[in-house]
Amino acid sequence: MSQLQSLRGMVDLLPEALQRWQAVEAMAREHFQRSGFGEIRTPLLETTDLFGRGIGEGTDVVGKEMYSFQDRGDRSCTLRPEGTASVVRAALQHGLLSQGAQKLWYAGPMFRYERPQAGRQRQFHQIGVEWLGAERARSDVEVIALAWDLLASLGVGGLQLELNSLGTAEDRHDYRNALVAWLEQRSEALDPDSQARLSTNPLRILDSKNKDTQALLEDAPTLADALADASRERFEEVQRGLTTLGIPFRLNPRLVRGLDYYSHTAFEITSDQLGAQATVCGGGRYDGLISQLGGPQTPAIGWALGMERLLLVLEAAAQADPNGPAARLAVIPIPDAYLVNRGERAETVGLSLARSLRQQGLTVELDGSGSAFGKQFKRADRSCARWALVLGDEEVERGEVRLKPLQQQGEEVTVALSGIAAIVETLRTY
Structure with missing residues (x-):
């Protein structure tokens, strides 16, 4: 097919x-x-x-x-x-x-x-x-x-x-008559499209792209003369x-x-x-x-x-x-955070965390691949996000999320998953 x-x-x-x-x-x-x-x-x-x-x-x-x-x-x-x-x-x-x-x-x-x-x-x-x-x-x-x-x-x-x-309209009517009369005397020198327009829409001949026609029009009457x-x-x-x-x-x-x-x-x-x-x-x-x-x-x-x-x-x-x-104009918006997550419980909590942060006005890219942390971190770096949010089953067990800076100097921060306000403040402040 x-x-x-x-x-x-x-x-x-x-x-x-x-x-x-x-x-x-x-x-x-x-x-x-x-x-x-x-x-x-x-x-x-x-x-x-x-x-x-x-x-x-x-x-x-x-x-x-x-x-x-x-x-x-x-x-x-x-x-x-x-x-x-x-x-x-x-x-x-x-x-x-x-x-x-x-x-x-x-x-x-x-x-x-x-x-x-x-x-x-x-x-x-x-x-x-x-x-x-x-x-x-x-x-x-x-x-x-x-x-x-x-x-x-x-x-x-x-x-x-x-x-x-x-x-x-009266100006154009007078000019049209003058232009047609002038062009009819030189119709054989016009390109085929302009010859066809002579009887239908002669004013369009003026912006013909044909070089020979344009050269001929240098001496034609102008609309300014008919105003x-x-x-x-x-x-x-x-x-x-x-x-x-x-x-x-x-x-x-x-x-x-x-x-x-x-x-x-x-x-x-x-x-x-x-x-x-x-x-x-x-x-x-x-x-x-x-x-x-x-x-x-x-x-x-x-x-x-x-x-x-x-x-x-x-x-x-x-x-x-x-x-x-x-x-x-072509600058691609940079996400505030890239959420790295792996594990059955972590992926469920990660979806909820991403949604909560987006509702606070932050741009969060959620990795849905389920691949190894190393591969996810490479994608996080390519996204140019300022922060990586790191969430595995161990973090979920402890009720926390790790905030790892990607584009600036700084220490990794651990914040409670329940502390959405503290996560938002960190992402916006640094």
């Missing part, structure tokens, strides 16, 4: 890797709480129409990458490919917008049928924020600063903020706000983001920690999405970071600076 394997692009998260993963989530939760964002959790499975209406039928995500199927009720269902549309759907369904602006954050798996590669899997994970009802340019600055500060506190080096304005005065002033206000906060940025007129619902501010934060610039966070404003999904006209802005890519960046940062914050 062949060994069962996970599906391609679906990766198991093992305990050692999860140590840094969970530290990132804890750090993110702390930053979000300080900024007044509350957590929301949405289903992995949604109606396909949600993403068709929200993300856009002409996008690669909807057209090529979604995991969609008919369920037993003959409904078209899709594993969520991103988080924003689901958050907006939940806010509308539960009437959250009637309670005023909503500052929400989420974390969890997303699904896209892409070619797996380092930092990108078919089941991938995101952490993101959505500020529904935020209209002013200063809200753009605040959410960008939130992302920047989170990444900096995690120890990500070489951060670069790239910034663009997509303007209003109305109000859009241009709004974008300048965002830039002034970032400058005031001391957050450096680079204007990138080719930055369009991959989803149709963006408007005005679009941004990406990259890091050179892996050598080349790698995007670790991206987002922007999406003032039209909520009305597209059947709600009232409501401004909103948000961003998401990809956990798999971020973890690669943090691993590189930890190697570059073994004493830096990224390295500290």
Whole structure:
């Protein structure tokens, strides 16, 4: 019988890797709480129409990458490919917008049928924020600063903020017409994917990875030229706000983001920690999405970071600076004590002792092997615990436990098994 394997692009998260993963989530939760964002959790499975209406039928995500199927009720269902549309759907369904602006954050798996590669899997994970009802340019600055500060506190080096304005729907309509007219005259020089996008989603041609297409686009019209005065002033206000906060940025007129619902501010934060610039966070404003999904006209802005890519960046940062914050994220918690126990009565009492100490808030690793004391002590040393609690049938007969220091100088101490408070005090004091 062949060994069962996970599906391609679906990766198991093992305990050692999860140590840094969970530290990132804890750090993110702390930053979000300080900024007044509350957590929301949405289903992995949604109606396909949600993403068709929200993300856009002409996008690669909807057209090529979604995991969609008919369920037993003959409904078209899709594993969520991103988080924003689901958050907006939940806010509308539960009437959250009637309670005023909503500052929400989420974390969890997303699904896209892409070619797996380092930092990108078919089941991938995101952490993101959505500020529904935020209209002013200063809200753009605040959410960008939130992302920047989170990444900096995690120890990500070489951060670069790239910034663009997509303007209003009218601005983009005018620009789309100008860009299409310019590209149609040069369509034979475009790569095949860009030629296909010319009639479906021409703005996506701007972030084509084809070198020849990128060279051609150097002379193409820019969206900045098509911005109305109000859009241009709004974008300048965002830039002034970032400058005031001391957050450096680079204007990138080719930055369009991959989803149709963006408007005005679009941004990406990259890091050179892996050598080349790698995007670790991206987002922007999406003032039209909520009305597209059947709600009232409501401004909103948000961003998401990809956990798999971020973890690669943090691993590189930890190697570059073994004493830096990224390295500290992966530090495995050290148990307060390792309980060495052997013998029928000792194993029974040891289980009870470990439980009592854990109830007092101590981390106790209980050896359940039943092997010789020497082998257990070797495992105790590898655990890096500060103390070994030694319990054999003889100790049980005398009603005591031996406390042997492992990582520091000191004498072995014998304490009565009934004196849990004295054991706790010793383990915490020395």
